[in-house]
Amino acid sequence: MRETIHLVSRRDYPLFAAGIRRSGQEWRLRVDKQADDREIAATARKLARHLRGRTISRKELVAFSASPVGHWVNLVRVPPCGTWEQRGAHTYGLASEWVGPLEAREDDGIEHLARRYLGAFGPAGAKDIASWSKVSPKRLAPVLERMRLRRFLDEAGTELLDLPRAPLPHPETPVPVRFLPTWDAMLLVHARRTLVLPEAYRERIFHVKTPHSFPTFLVDGHVAGTWRYEEGRVRIEPFGRLPRGVRAELEDEAESLAALHA
Numbered sequence: 001m002r003e004t005i006h007l008v009s010r011r012d013y014p015l016f017a018a019g020i021r022r023s024g025q026e027w028r029l030r031v032d033k034q035a036d037d038r039e040i041a042a043t044a045r046k047l048a049r050h051l052r053g054r055t056i057s058r059k060e061l062v063a064f065s066a067s068p069v070g071h072w073v074n075l076v077r078v079p080p081c082g083t084w085e086q087r088g089a090h091t092y093g094l095a096s097e098w099v100g101p102l103e104a105r106e107d108d109g110i111e112h113l114a115r116r117y118l119g120a121f122g123p124a125g126a127k128d129i130a131s132w133s134k135v136s137p138k139r140l141a142p143v144l145e146r147m148r149l150r151r152f153l154d155e156a157g158t159e160l161l162d163l164p165r166a167p168l169p170h171p172e173t174p175v176p177v178r179f180l181p182t183w184d185a186m187l188l189v190h191a192r193r194t195l196v197l198p199e200a201y202r203e204r205i206f207h208v209k210t211p212h213s214f215p216t217f218l219v220d221g222h223v224a225g226t227w228r229y230e231e232g233r234v235r236i237e238p239f240g241r242l243p244r245g246v247r248a249e250l251e252d253e254a255e256s257l258a259a260l261h262a
Contacts, residue, residue, distance in 0.1 A: 010099050010100065012116070013095060013099045014099070014100075014101070014104040015108060015109040016109060016112070017095070017102060017104070018102075018105060018106050018108065019109025019110040019111075019113045019133070019135060020071075020109070020133060020134060023133075023135045024070075025037070026136065027071075032067065032068070035067050040069055040072055043065045043067065044072035047073055048094060050064070051092075051094045054093075055078055055091050057090070058089070058090040058091075061092060074094070074102055075095060076095045076099060077091065078091050078092065079091070107143055110133075110135055110139060111143050113135065114129050114143065118149070118162055118163050119163060119166070122162035122163060123152050123168075124160060124161060125154075125160055129161075144161065148164055149162065150163070175218075176249070177249050179217045179218075179254070180216045180217070180223075182212055182213055183212050187205060187216070187223070195222070196221065196223060197216075197222075205226075214226040215228065217250065219242065219243070223239075224238055224242065225237050225239045227254070229257075232258065232261075232262065233254075233258055234254035234257045234258045236250060236254065
């Protein structure tokens with residue numbers, strides 16, 4: 001999903017795999033114009049046979065197939081794997097041998113993906129779920145339609161969805177200051193609707209020289225600056241003037257964060 005690394009539970013894996021498989025295959029074929037669906041499927045079957053009872057390095061996997069087959073055969077990264085210091089040293093194995101049976105229906109998988117997303121980011125629109133999961137809207141729409149969900153309209157009249165018993169704060173609830181880590185999911189492009197990261201600051205957080213962004217802090221639910229842990233303290237760098245009383249609140253939160261680092 002999103003061609004990156006995810007850590008999921010044994011229960012989640014079969015459902016996630018079933019939910020994204022067809023949409024992922026279609027996406028890969030659109031991106032790689034030279035790819036042939038039948039040829040990739042045949043290579044994936046050959047790879048699955050080759051991997052029975054063994055693992056394969058990333059280098060060996062690339063040599064095995066010139067075309068990415070990740071959406072055709074279910075793999076997991078297994079130990080020992082690469083680290084930030086030694087990237088690319090990944091080892092793969094068949095998910096069925098490490099996770100267990102992968103029997104799950106596509107519709108059940110898509111519903112599970114939607115519930116997971118709404119549990120973290122709801123209320124949210126169907127486009128947000130599709131962008132995050134890469135499940136095509138045409139497959140997502142009928143699943144969302146039959147799900148029992150709470151439905152809202154935002155200020156622009158766009159439908160927002162949420163889980164039936166998900167808590168909603170009172171509109172006048174004060175928003176506490178918060179410190180976010182590097183590359184927090186709330187700041188990613190597919191979460192733009194949240195408005196957590198003001199567009200005026202986006203290039204200061206994400207640009208080609210810092211693809212993994214910076215640690216940020218929030219004031220009233222919006223990014224207001226960056227922070228760093230240095231010499232036993234959390235130092236903040238606001239992007240502008242902070243409202244009266246906010247700095248004291250930030251300093252209290254920063255002390256707690258510094259204690260966590262210690």
